[in-house]
Amino acid sequence: DLYEPGDGQWLFPYPAPGQAVALGEGRVYGEGHRDLVIVTYGNGVPMALRAARTIGQAHGWKVKVVDLRWLVPLNAAYIAEQARGAKRVIVLDEGRHSAGVGEGVVTALVEAGLGDVPMRRVTGADTYTPLAGAALLVLPGDADVVAAAAQLA
Template sequence: ALMFGEDIAQKGGVYTVTKGLHKSFKNKSVFKTLLDETIILGLAQGYANMGMLPIPEIQYLAYFHNACDQIRGEAASLQFFSNDQFRNPMVVRMAGLGYQKGFGGHFHNDNSLTALRDIPGLVVGCPSRGDDAVTMLRTLAALAKVDGRVSVFLEPIALYMTKDLHEAGDGQWLFPYPAPGQSMALGEGRVYAAEASDLVIFSYGNGLPMSLRAAREIESRRGWKVRVVDLRWLVPLNEAFIADQARDARRILVVDEGRHSAGVGEGVITAIVEAGLGATPLQRVVGADTYTPLAGAALAVLPAEADIVAAADNLEPIH
């Protein structure tokens, strides 16, 4: 296995996620590259063809667009065009999504997943908590090594250092490190309050802890029992799982921090409607169709907990 990217080695990455790896494994396995995403993903293809397991890092989701065709037109298409004679197995780590404080702008707070959703055969996983990140990454590595799959591990920047859920110091977003060998099945979601059915909220990434906080307020205000569903796997969406979770729902909210057009939320709603559940009162809480602006202005175009609560009220107004 090889890990490489911009500042990934001695510095340990912009967010120190790979800190210490270079000290342990040296340049043979962990090294930094030029500031060129095309080179990074091109290297990954070469190493993959040599039988290695490349784990390249794209420093920010927005930077992927600079080299999108290395995945869409090359890596992910090799099995298809060679009748599975050749493969480019890799796990591409990408830091991204919104809500990052102190370092804004559309190149560092990019919430568009559209380019990733458009690539046939690609797998995209997006954890919202630390233990899920570990088991998902193990699964993606296995998919690459065993099945030759090309995948993206999308890491929500704003959740890297998150420890608390409801109140400062509660430690409710800290979880035990998964035991060696423990992994996550491809397409497997996580369900909070599985027995609740007054309202079911579908979300992922940053939207997941936001939805859990909003659920507590909705339950307090309305007396509803609220289920929160973490999709975890964004490409391909597990449509059967989504339909199962929506089947007994009295109301549905889809919380998608991506943009209004061509986002994950559209796929969730399509899965619900195509399962014959379109009559269930449903609403989407989603980002605006715009680039993410600097500093606090970013919050004007991204979903907030108050938006989730307001959307629940719109499903059944308070009298």
């Protein structure tokens, strides 16, 4: 479920055998939207999509969410291509703040000449990830993404 329990909006057909995603290929939600680009992966994707809905309502922005799908090797050219022309960028990384995938994403953007685009990183805390509900104390959430967007407004 994406926005509310039972909405089924996170469901999609599983690819048939032989139709796997090519190495390094990502997925884009909101193609052509440039007010805000959120670059993320894994659990960050549904989180970013929920936050994008809230951000769109709060700021009137059209938000593009880029699901990296592949982290090694990190496809720097794809990341730069998806962020080119963006007015703002949020890099959402559920990993730790230090030495996380988000650092590689920011580096890819800067090395592609996009360092002047207003940018924020939303990450987990620099700690181990505890079990159960305690994990919510150190992992980012929808509200953190919305707050980062407000800082970019």
